[in-house]
Amino acid sequence: MDSVSQLVLGASVSVAVMGRRVPLWQAAAVGAACGTLPDLDVFIDHGDAIRNMTLHRTESHALLWLTLASPLLAWLIAGLFRRGVRWQQWWLAIWLALITHPLLDLMTVYGTQLGLPLTDHPFAVGSIYIVDPLYTLPLLIGLAAAFWRGGAGGLRWNRAGLALSTLYLGWSMAIQGVASWQIAQSLAQQRMPDDKVLVTPTAFNTLVWRTVIIDGDRYGEAYWSLLSPRRPLQISWHARHTALFAPLKGNWHAERVAWFSHGFYALREQAGQVTIADLRMGEGGNYTFTFGLGTPQAPAAHPERLPSTRPALGQSFKAIWERL
Known part of the structure; x- marks a missing residue:
């Protein structure tokens, strides 16, 4: 967090x-x-x-x-x-x-x-985004009120802030369960694989949820909204290029990312080297943790994290609104 x-x-x-x-x-x-x-x-x-x-x-x-x-x-x-x-x-x-x-x-x-x-x-658990104002604000308000009011009344405000933030975490897990069930139903209707599916919230909210579906040499991304729960998933499919992993068997760095991401990773060739991305954080081909592994013949001894482009704050909120 x-x-x-x-x-x-x-x-x-x-x-x-x-x-x-x-x-x-x-x-x-x-x-x-x-x-x-x-x-x-x-x-x-x-x-x-x-x-x-x-x-x-x-x-x-x-x-x-x-x-x-x-x-x-x-x-x-x-x-x-x-x-x-x-x-x-x-x-x-x-x-x-x-x-x-x-x-x-x-x-x-x-x-x-x-x-x-x-x-x-x-x-x-993956039920809350790394930054979520609705979790943090009750804590801030409760603590500020404790300093402002002082005494027993201020302490009650602080406890109320803790209670509300904890209830919000409970809400995030509950709605994640609902989203996961609805997504599984939609995948079944579309006869899509559902044995390896990740469901996490999008930025700053728990209303729009992103799902990643692993299907062999490809992965799909789709979004589910609490305000339109029965809308069929529109899945965007991308190549994982898993053939690139075979020559890297035994490479500590490649296998470490594959382990740490619980199998939600993708590879590709970029600028003359193999790259590996953790699909859990980021979206649409632009992932927060993407690393250059070098080549199978000359693996990178000290892999570097490749730069990723984050959308502007206004674009993020616009995307959330459209997906709602």
């Missing part, structure tokens, strides 16, 4: 737990810092773009490691402020601010390895 959402979520959780034991700004500051802390792994350079992508949200997002780190952080925070609040009282607030970060990331489609060291599986 975006950094603002994680920061505000951490602050809201910490304020809700600490209440009036400490000044409001202290609880919010500690929560915001802990809510941001796991994402500092983006500053670690693992040597190439594919490693940087697939090793983000790993140990720093693992529930076990964050749980083990929380008592130490609580002890440090209690010693820093020295206001008669014992570290045990900070512990719950810090632990919740830390673990809600990967749990919120889990709701996006990227992939979060929160089960480390027991499993490195990149878990992803």
Whole structure:
């Protein structure tokens, strides 16, 4: 999820737990810092773009490691402020601010390895876009009202913001289930394969959903709208060029992207090299994570992420409106 959402979520959780034991700004500051802390792994350079992508949200997002780190952080925070609040009282607030970060990331489609060291599986629900104002705004309003009103009334506003944002996450999973069922029905009517289908929301909303259908050497993209749920899917098909993968068997970078994307990838030849794209993020041939692999004869030792063109904000909202 975006950094603002994680920061505000951490602050809201910490304020809700600490209440009036400490000044409001202290609880919010500690929560915001802990809510941001796991994402500092983006500053670690693992040597190439594919490693940087697939090793983000790993140990720093693992529930076990964050749980083990929380008592130490609580002890440090209690010693820093020295206001008669014992570290045990900070512990719950810090632990919740830390673990809600990967749990919120889990709701996006990227992939979060929160089960480390027991499993490195990149878990992803994919029910919410990485930036969704309807999730973040209740948290911001509730936290702002807590500072503005103060006292018990302000704390109630903060709790209300947390409750509304959590209910919105529940809504996103429920409507994802509805969208998945309707899409499966439409695919069955069109006699299309439905054994490998991805359903995720489009930018900034949970009303229009994008689906990716893998069918051998091709993949299809289509959109489903809550406002016209029974409209037949209009599927746009594209080549995956899976034959290009055979010479790359054993290539760590190619196989890593194929694993991390759960099989939702496509290859093509571009500018004299083979490229691989994660189909889960992006659309219409323009994907956020596309990498140059070199050639089978001369594979890239340090693959680079190729530039992608993002549509302007106005174009994005226009597309959402048309698909509604």
